[in-house]
Amino acid sequence: MPFAERLIDRLALFGEVTEFDKSLLRRLKIRPKRLVADEIVLEQGETAEHCVIVQSGMLAACQDLPNNKRQIVSAHFPGEIPDIQSFFSHRVYHTLFAINEALVGILSRAELKQTISESPALTDAFWRQTLIDGAIFRQWITSNGNRGSLAGTAHLLCELMTRAAAANLLSNSGTWTLPFTQQQLGDALGLSVVHVNRTLRTLREGNAAIIESGRLRVLDWAKLSAIAGFDQSYLQLGTHAHRFRTSGIGFG
Amino acid sequence: MPFAERLIDRLALFGEVTEFDKSLLRRLKIRPKRLVADEIVLEQGETAEHCVIVQSGMLAACQDLPNNKRQIVSAHFPGEIPDIQSFFSHRVYHTLFAINEALVGILSRAELKQTISESPALTDAFWRQTLIDGAIFRQWITSNGNRGSLAGTAHLLCELMTRAAAANLLSNSGTWTLPFTQQQLGDALGLSVVHVNRTLRTLREGNAAIIESGRLRVLDWAKLSAIAGFDQSYLQLGTHAHRFRTSGIGFG
DNA sequence: CGTGTTTTTGAGCCGTGTCAACGATAGTGG
DNA sequence: CCACTATCGTTGACACGGCTCAAAAACACG
Numbered sequence: 001m002p003f004a005e006r007l008i009d010r011l012a013l014f015g016e017v018t019e020f021d022k023s024l025l026r027r028l029k030i031r032p033k034r035l036v037a038d039e040i041v042l043e044q045g046e047t048a049e050h051c052v053i054v055q056s057g058m059l060a061a062c063q064d065l066p067n068n069k070r071q072i073v074s075a076h077f078p079g080e081i082p083d084i085q086s087f088f089s090h091r092v093y094h095t096l097f098a099i100n101e102a103l104v105g106i107l108s109r110a111e112l113k114q115t116i117s118e119s120p121a122l123t124d125a126f127w128r129q130t131l132i133d134g135a136i137f138r139q140w141i142t143s144n145g146n147r148g149s150l151a152g153t154a155h156l157l158c159e160l161m162t163r164a165a166a167a168n169l170l171s172n173s174g175t176w177t178l179p180f181t182q183q184q185l186g187d188a189l190g191l192s193v194v195h196v197n198r199t200l201r202t203l204r205e206g207n208a209a210i211i212e213s214g215r216l217r218v219l220d221w222a223k224l225s226a227i228a229g230f231d232q233s234y235l236q237l238g239t240h241a242h243r244f245r246t247s248g249i250g251f252g
Numbered sequence: 253m254p255f256a257e258r259l260i261d262r263l264a265l266f267g268e269v270t271e272f273d274k275s276l277l278r279r280l281k282i283r284p285k286r287l288v289a290d291e292i293v294l295e296q297g298e299t300a301e302h303c304v305i306v307q308s309g310m311l312a313a314c315q316d317l318p319n320n321k322r323q324i325v326s327a328h329f330p331g332e333i334p335d336i337q338s339f340f341s342h343r344v345y346h347t348l349f350a351i352n353e354a355l356v357g358i359l360s361r362a363e364l365k366q367t368i369s370e371s372p373a374l375t376d377a378f379w380r381q382t383l384i385d386g387a388i389f390r391q392w393i394t395s396n397g398n399r400g401s402l403a404g405t406a407h408l409l410c411e412l413m414t415r416a417a418a419a420n421l422l423s424n425s426g427t428w429t430l431p432f433t434q435q436q437l438g439d440a441l442g443l444s445v446v447h448v449n450r451t452l453r454t455l456r457e458g459n460a461a462i463i464e465s466g467r468l469r470v471l472d473w474a475k476l477s478a479i480a481g482f483d484q485s486y487l488q489l490g491t492h493a494h495r496f497r498t499s500g501i502g503f504g
Numbered sequence: 505c506g507t508g509t510t511t512t513t514g515a516g517c518c519g520t521g522t523c524a525a526c527g528a529t530a531g532t533g534g
Numbered sequence: 535c536c537a538c539t540a541t542c543g544t545t546g547a548c549a550c551g552g553c554t555c556a557a558a559a560a561c562a563c564g
Contacts, residue, residue, distance in 0.1 A: 063394050066481050067403075071394040085387065088380040093387060093486045117372060127379050128340040134382060135337065135345060137389030142315050142323040144396035145442025149520075151319075181542065190397025192521050197544060213529090229318050234345045401552070433510065444553050449512060465561090 003030040003053055003105035010079030011125050013166055013237060014132075021119050028115060030105035035098035042096040048086050051109045054078045057102025058179050061094040062187060072188035073140070074133070075099070075160065075180075077167040084130055087113055100179035128236075135234040144190045147229070152189050153199045154228035157209055159235070161218060166237045171215075178216040203227070255282040255305055255357035262331030263377050265418055265489060266384075273374050276367050282357035287311075287350035294348040300338050303361045306330045309354025310431050313346040314439060324440035325392070326385070327351070327412065327432075329419040336382055339365055352431035380488075387486040396442045399481070404441050405451045406480035409461055411487070413470060418489045423467075430468040455479075 004026045011017050030053065035041065042048055044064060052059070059076040073094055076082040082096055086109055098104075116122045139159065143152035164176045171177075180188075186196040204210045208224040210217050218224055225231075256278045263269050282305065287293065294300055296316060304311070311328040325346055328334040334348055338361055350356075368374045391411065395404035416428045423429075432440075438448040456462045460476040462469050470476055477483075 061390075063390070065394070065398055067398075067400070069398045071398040073390040073393050085383040088376070088383055089387070089486075089488055091485070093483075094390065120369060123375060123379075124340070127375075127382070130379065130382050130386060131337045131340055134386055134389060135341070137386060137393060138313075138315070138325040138346065140393045141325050141389060141396055142317070144393055146317055146319075146321040146323040146439075148319065182544095183542080187398075193543085194522080194545085195520055198520090201544085231345075233343065234341075236341055434512095435510080445511085446513090446554080447552055450552090453512085 003032070003055055004028060006055055006079045007053055007081075010167070014125065014128060017125075018121060021122050021125075024115050024119055024122065028107055028111060030107045033104050033106050035102045035104060037098055037100050040095055040097045041104065042083060042092055044093060044095045046092060047090045048083065048092060049090075049109055050106050051081055051083055051086065051112050052096065053081050053105040053107065055103040055105055057104075058099040059096055059102060059104070060099050060184070060188075061096050063094045070187050071190065072184060074136070075163075075188070077163050077169070079167060081112075081126075081129075084126065084133075099184065132234075132236055135236075139234065140188070149189070149191055149195060149199050150202060151228055153185070153191070153196065154203060154208065154224050155230050156185065156189060157203075157216065157218075158225050158228045158230035158232070161216060162232050162235060162237065166235070173217075175215040175217040177214055178211060179214075255284070255307055256280060258307055258331045259305055259333075262419070266377065266380060269377075270373060273371050273377075276371055276374065280359055280363060280367060282359045285356050285358050287354045287356060289350055289352050292347055292349045293356065294335060294344055296345060296347045298344060299342045300335065300344060301342075301361055302358050303333055303335055303338065303364050304348065305333050305357040305359065307355040307357055309356075310351040311348055311354060311356070312351050312436070312440075313348050315346045322439050323442065324436060326388070327415075327440070329415050329421070331419060333364075333378075333381075336378065336385075351436065384486075384488050387488075391486065392440070401441070401443055401447060401451050402454060403480055405437070405443070405448065406455060406460065406476050407482050408437065408441060409455075409468065409470075410477050410480045410482035410484070413468060414484050414487060414489065418487070425469075427467040427469040429466055430463060431466075 004022075008017055008022055008025055011021075032055070035057065041052055041059065054076050056078055058078075059082050060072050061074045061076075061082060062070045062072045064070050074082070083092060086092055090109075116126055136159070139155065143155050147155060160178065161176060164170060169176055182196045182200070183193045185191075186193045189196065191199070200211060203224070206223065206227075207219045208227060209219055256274075260269055260274055260277055263273075284307070287309065293304055293311065306328050308330055311334050312324050313326045313328075313334060314322045314324045316322050326334070335344060338344055342361075368378055388411070391407065395407050399407060412430065412432075413428060416422060421428055434448045434452070435445045437443075438445045441448065443451070452463060455476070458475065458479075459471050460479060461471055
């Protein structure tokens with residue numbers, strides 16, 4: 001599936017995309033680029049003339065800290081544009097890197113911005129995306145601040161699983177190949193690897209969720225989301241989430 | 253100063269505001285409302301038809317958690333519109349409340365959205381705001397996750413002080429009446445009141461910053477920002493920050 | 505002046521980090 | 535196809551940062 005189509009598909013999760021808007025997006029010049037795991041797309045402090053769109057695999061953004069820890073501040077699924085913020089601030093304050101082997105599209109920031117500005121509907125759609133990103137950020141703040149390790153971890157798993165479902169990444173059996181290492185989960189949650197491991201064990205022993213050979217399987221969605229205090233509506237995946245909620249693999 | 257002017261002033265921090273845009277904003281119907289400390293503007297889960305603009309005082313947004321803790325996820329200075337996110341998602345997932353006695357303006361969300369959409373420059377300006385909000389969120393994630401209590405607290409103080417300066421809230425002597433209680437700082441930082449208190453003492457004893465009778469005084473900006481790992485550029489207060497940097501009260 | 509809130513301090517405990525080691529798994533080159 | 539090696543996951547022991555409980559001091563307000 002070409003880049004523009006993936007983008008369109010994702011936008012369609014949140015509302016109708018008109019033929020006009022589709023044609024605008026299809027006109028974008030997008031250059032493919034393969035990334036290996038851990039490959040850096042954009043370095044903290046750099047200025048960038050290009051935007052990135054995720055085609056397959058996952059990207060994440062992190063801030064490297066003086067105490068040589070790193071904080072992962074966001075995770076990006078196929079169809080997403082991780083660096084929209086460079087629209088108005090060409091310097092970025094975090095490093096964008098590939099979580100696993102990924103295929104991304106590189107496009108001119110100016111061109112994308114121009115294209116978006118040609119359609120009020122597209123402007124709305126992208127602006128809306130950044131607001132949803134904000135809602136996700138707030139949840140991460142809460143997870144890292146006051147939810148505690150178990151609820152925080154559960155919340156992250158719920159969020160990632162829901163977003164993975166929306167990106168159509170679940171297998172028939174409802175599992176998802178979680179590309180994060182436990183170290184990376186810890187970097188996102190502000191926990192040590194060791195404690196992430198223990199927390200995952202607790203979730204496993206409580207029959208809430210299990211990661212087996214890299215695949216995340218939610219054993220009991222009600223239990224997991226209760227532990228997390230997770231309510232997916234902030235992700236605004238209305239229609240799509242509904243598709244999964246009614247498909248009998250345990251969402252809801 | 254009328255509401256629209258405060259809004260214009262703030263937008264002007266980030267770039268020129270044309271007369272056309274000003275006239276659009278001045279046409280907005282804004283109803284004043286006084287708030288006492290802790291008064292709730294918008295409750296978690298509510299749907300809102302109105303937007304709020306802060307005129308004086310401060311607002312904050314928090315998420316209440318099942319473990320009866322609360323996480324403050326954002327703080328809002330005069331000139332800001334805390335609930336822009338309701339543009340595309342009428343339900344809000346956090347409670348918006350007044351930190352101290354405040355004056356806000358209430359305006360129709362639909363009308364504001366309409367007004368903004370009439371000017372590409374305004375659209376850009378507001379979208380840009382939400383992206384800056386995102387940059388702030390990322391910093392809070394990092395503070396709550398991996399910076400540790402001392403650096404996290406210092407970072408929050410740096411951020412609030414810088415934003416207070418941009419909102420022209422500093423006294424001649426460079427102090428600012430920090431309206432947060434230590435409990436609220438803790439709610440923002442994911443720390444207990446007790447520990448916030450101890451951390452502030454450490455900052456005080458290190459001659460970095462001191463809160464005396466509710467006023468925050470930065471004793472040594474270089475030291476405080478070094479502890480925090482703070483770099484104000486993510487706030488994009490370019491010109492304005494420069495004004496303070498050269499005013500000899502210790503910023504830079 | 506009295507009452508409620510906020511700040512400050514102490515003492516003790518618990519969650520989470522650190523260190524260290526081993527096991528599992530996957531990729532690599534012979 | 536099998537060592538070899540690197541990375542990741544898992545577990546235990548122990549230390550420490552930050553939480554809880556509790557109470558006093560400072561402050562704000564009517």
